[in-house]
Amino acid sequence: MATTEPRATLDVSRRDFLLLCAAASGAPGASLAPRSALAADAPKRGGTLRVGFYIEAATMDPHLSGSKIDRQVYHNIYEPLVTLDVKLGIKPGLAESWQQPDPKTVVFKLRRGVKFHDGTDFNAEAARFNFNRMKTEPKSVRKGEVASIDSVDVVDAYTIKMNLKRPDAALLATLTDRAGMMVSPKVAQERGPELERNAKGAGTGPFEFVEWVKDDHLLIKRNESYWNKQGGPYLDRVRYRPIPDDTVKRQSLQTGEIDVMDYVQPRDVAAVKADRNVVVVDVPSLADFAYQLNHTRPPFATKALRQAVAYSLDLEQIVKGVWLNVGVPANGPIPPTSWAYDRSIAPIKRDLARAKAKLAEGGQPQGFAFTMTTNNIPINVQEAEVIQAQLRDAGITMKIKLVDSATLISDGNSKNFEMISYQWSGRPDPDGNTYQFYKTTQGTSLNWSGISNREIDALLDRSREVASQTERKKLFSELTKILQDELPMVFIVHPIEPKAFSPKVQGYEPIPDGMMRFKDVWLV
Amino acid sequence: MGRLVLRRLGATVPVLLLVTAGVFLLLHLTPGDPIDVMMAESVDATVKENLRRELGLDRPLYLQYAAWMGRLLQGDLGRSIRNGEPVIENVSRRLRPSLELAVYAMTISLVVAFPVGIVSAIRRNTAIDRAGATFALVGICVPNFLLALLLIFMFGVTLRWLPISGYTDPLEEPWNGLRSLALPAITLGLALAAVVTRTLRSSLLEALAEDYVRTARAKGLSEWRVIWSHVLKNALIPVVTVLGLQLGTLIGGAVITEYVFALPGVGRLVVDAVFARDYPLVQGVVLLIAIGFILSNLVVDVLYGWIDPRIRSR
Numbered sequence: 001m002a003t004t005e006p007r008a009t010l011d012v013s014r015r016d017f018l019l020l021c022a023a024a025s026g027a028p029g030a031s032l033a034p035r036s037a038l039a040a041d042a043p044k045r046g047g048t049l050r051v052g053f054y055i056e057a058a059t060m061d062p063h064l065s066g067s068k069i070d071r072q073v074y075h076n077i078y079e080p081l082v083t084l085d086v087k088l089g090i091k092p093g094l095a096e097s098w099q100q101p102d103p104k105t106v107v108f109k110l111r112r113g114v115k116f117h118d119g120t121d122f123n124a125e126a127a128r129f130n131f132n133r134m135k136t137e138p139k140s141v142r143k144g145e146v147a148s149i150d151s152v153d154v155v156d157a158y159t160i161k162m163n164l165k166r167p168d169a170a171l172l173a174t175l176t177d178r179a180g181m182m183v184s185p186k187v188a189q190e191r192g193p194e195l196e197r198n199a200k201g202a203g204t205g206p207f208e209f210v211e212w213v214k215d216d217h218l219l220i221k222r223n224e225s226y227w228n229k230q231g232g233p234y235l236d237r238v239r240y241r242p243i244p245d246d247t248v249k250r251q252s253l254q255t256g257e258i259d260v261m262d263y264v265q266p267r268d269v270a271a272v273k274a275d276r277n278v279v280v281v282d283v284p285s286l287a288d289f290a291y292q293l294n295h296t297r298p299p300f301a302t303k304a305l306r307q308a309v310a311y312s313l314d315l316e317q318i319v320k321g322v323w324l325n326v327g328v329p330a331n332g333p334i335p336p337t338s339w340a341y342d343r344s345i346a347p348i349k350r351d352l353a354r355a356k357a358k359l360a361e362g363g364q365p366q367g368f369a370f371t372m373t374t375n376n377i378p379i380n381v382q383e384a385e386v387i388q389a390q391l392r393d394a395g396i397t398m399k400i401k402l403v404d405s406a407t408l409i410s411d412g413n414s415k416n417f418e419m420i421s422y423q424w425s426g427r428p429d430p431d432g433n434t435y436q437f438y439k440t441t442q443g444t445s446l447n448w449s450g451i452s453n454r455e456i457d458a459l460l461d462r463s464r465e466v467a468s469q470t471e472r473k474k475l476f477s478e479l480t481k482i483l484q485d486e487l488p489m490v491f492i493v494h495p496i497e498p499k500a501f502s503p504k505v506q507g508y509e510p511i512p513d514g515m516m517r518f519k520d521v522w523l524v
Numbered sequence: 525m526g527r528l529v530l531r532r533l534g535a536t537v538p539v540l541l542l543v544t545a546g547v548f549l550l551l552h553l554t555p556g557d558p559i560d561v562m563m564a565e566s567v568d569a570t571v572k573e574n575l576r577r578e579l580g581l582d583r584p585l586y587l588q589y590a591a592w593m594g595r596l597l598q599g600d601l602g603r604s605i606r607n608g609e610p611v612i613e614n615v616s617r618r619l620r621p622s623l624e625l626a627v628y629a630m631t632i633s634l635v636v637a638f639p640v641g642i643v644s645a646i647r648r649n650t651a652i653d654r655a656g657a658t659f660a661l662v663g664i665c666v667p668n669f670l671l672a673l674l675l676i677f678m679f680g681v682t683l684r685w686l687p688i689s690g691y692t693d694p695l696e697e698p699w700n701g702l703r704s705l706a707l708p709a710i711t712l713g714l715a716l717a718a719v720v721t722r723t724l725r726s727s728l729l730e731a732l733a734e735d736y737v738r739t740a741r742a743k744g745l746s747e748w749r750v751i752w753s754h755v756l757k758n759a760l761i762p763v764v765t766v767l768g769l770q771l772g773t774l775i776g777g778a779v780i781t782e783y784v785f786a787l788p789g790v791g792r793l794v795v796d797a798v799f800a801r802d803y804p805l806v807q808g809v810v811l812l813i814a815i816g817f818i819l820s821n822l823v824v825d826v827l828y829g830w831i832d833p834r835i836r837s838r
């Protein structure tokens with residue numbers, strides 16, 4: 001278990017990953033290459049794309065959604081004010097352009113001639129309605145994301161002015177997803193509660209919601225009057241199906257019962273790549289998989305003991321052995337796909353002598369015992385067991401407590417843990433991977449570790465005020481270094497999220513947020 | 525007969541009370557909270573508190589149970605916390621695939637079990653009997669998920685005769701529907717067939733040793749006639765008992781099979797609801813499963829009376 005792997009192999013795979021990220025940001029090379037002879041032709045209209053998901057969507061209301069899988073559907077039926085390109089840059093969406101006359105004001109010029117699927121117009125009033133809904137609807141999960149917006153003014157029919165409570169450099173990136181998605185005010189007012197299950201007429205996107213039979217399928221069809229006449233939508237329909245068993249989902253793709261699968265488990269990647277009837281696209285993610293350490297109680301209230309754990313871990317071994325290199329060791333919360341990733345900062349290296357010195361410094365020269373709480377799913381259990389073995393080499397005894405995700409969340413929220421798994425799907429702006437986790441907060445928050453550090457707080461606030469990306473990158477590098485020392489979390493891996501396609505599927509563009517936008521996708 | 529049915533129905537009330545109260549308590553004592561799950565990405569604690577208050581989750585448990593019971597008596601099972609859909613709609617939509625699957629699996633099990641069971645009993649201690657015993661042992665020992673994956677590999681991936689996953693309603697598209705449910709029904713049916721085969725064989729052997737069998741043979745009846753008109757009916761009681769219990773299990777408990785084959789049934793609904801801590805939904809499904817068990821047992825009791833008139837007169 002504890003033998004060290006030859007480092008060269010891992011360095012290569014890590015470099016490959018970075019190259020891959022670069023390739024993904026370079027776009028054409030990484031999008032699906034045509035495989036069959038027919039594919040060289042121009043895009044073809046028609047056909048139903050069948051997509052296999054690992055889990056059922058939770059709700060069709062983007063303002064109430066708290067689950068990643070929902071967004072896969074949303075990005076085809078709803079549209080945000082601004083969208084992401086492959087390099088995570090911001091490009092126009094429902095807003096044609098935007099300006100920032102001062103740090104606390106953003107003016108958006110909205111696109112004309114856009115209609116919701118119910119036939120009503122998208123305009124400045126509709127946009128204002130949506131932001132008010134996110135801020136006031138009792139079940140809104142968007143409140144935190146739009147917290148910096150004080151009010152939205154309608155300047156004219158197609159212009160809105162956002163008045164901010166404080167400068168917010170991450171705001172635009174936040175508006176590329178659910179917080180920027182526009183719902184038809186008519187639908188929201190007339191059938192608000194029903195919108196959770198039925199999104200008929202609600203969006204402006206390239207596809208319209210048709211029906212959703214829970215645990216069976218969710219069907220969307222082409223929006224014939226889509227405003228953007230360039231490119232797609234080409235597909236007649238997209239049919240999503242939840243197939244909870246990974247093996248069965250993979251076999252469904254291999255036998256042609258589905259055309260796309262949202263995620264390939266690391267253990268299946270090699271098998272799927274070897275199958276000539278399947279095309280695999282490695283989509284580097286924004287995710288950050290780590291363990292939060294509870295700063296509010298022993299043993300991890302003591303910094304030296306947190307460090308002892310970090311120096312005992314061999315991330316390269318974990319990424320190679322558990323993740324089968326479908327990911328890279330993490331140096332902090334910011335993934336290699338981000339412009340803010342600092343490749344000069346190495347992930348923490350295993351150093352048992354140093355770990356033992358830290359144990360002595362923390363007053364536990366003979367080692368100590370603690371409990372790790374993690375999800376009862378195979379890859380998490382494997383990872384926990386490897387970590388357990390690695391810690392044992394340093395004389396640290398780790399017990400593993402396996403729980404379901406509801407228990408994990410409530411244990412985390414109530415700080416009822418010593419070390420707990422935290423798998424964050426990631427956000428396009430580094431702010432989304434940092435602020436809410438490390439900023440001093442009272443009561444429940446995502447800062448489960450309970451870290452409260454003035455230096456970190458100052459950096460985080462500063463990173464929201466500064467507009468220049470170069471300046472912000474420096475701040476995040478500084479933050480990463482402090483996090484490696486303070487260790488509110490031990491960072492493990494930035495996973496890759498491979499997606500698999502039938503060779504018939506053409507035109508998919510992998511954006512690192514992992515969302516599958518089918519506007520320009522077509523079938524041979 | 526009518527009295528029997530009435531008496532049995534009367535006895536169901538305390539059973540249902542106990543089951544629902546037990547599940548309610550267990551569920552609320554389990555760590556985890558529906559609002560935390562729903563708002564896992566939200567940082568706003570006051571929002572969560574407000575929502576909890578709105579849904580009545582901040583009240584003492586006995587009040588919550590009383591409120592649920594009160595609504596139930598008016599025929600209202602409440603709404604799902606997760607998506608606001610009425611529980612009754614959710615559950616009734618899921619019941620259909622589960623019932624279809626149960627009936628299909630039961631049919632397969634009977635078609636397999638009766639011939640194998642009867643032949644094993646008649647040709648006791650021969651190679652045929654031993655083959656039957658091996659089949660039963662395998663059927664009982666192989667876990668559902670393994671059998672399911674083997675069947676998928678054989679009939680779905682290699683031979684490509686049947687679809688691997690998904691559900692088509694046989695009542696709407698009979699051929700495609702039966703095809704879509706074939707692999708899960710075989711998975712469940714074979715395991716059930718194994719149990720039924722063994723039960724049938726042993727009760728047949730017991731009946732074959734009875735005096736009336738000797739008399740029937742002495743009358744010169746063919747062995748087939750003896751089994752068919754005299755022995756089989758007397759040997760049916762234990763088989764019906766097993767089938768009745770299994771029907772209840774099939775309706776609510778085919779969780780793994782439903783997961784593997786991605787079927788939208790009751791088992792998967794209840795497991796997902798437990799993971800989301802969607803209390804009203806779990807309560808509703810559990811109530812339904814309990815009623816399913818009670819009804820299938822009632823059917824069994826009525827069948828007893830039909831099979832054996834002595835039970836009816838008691």
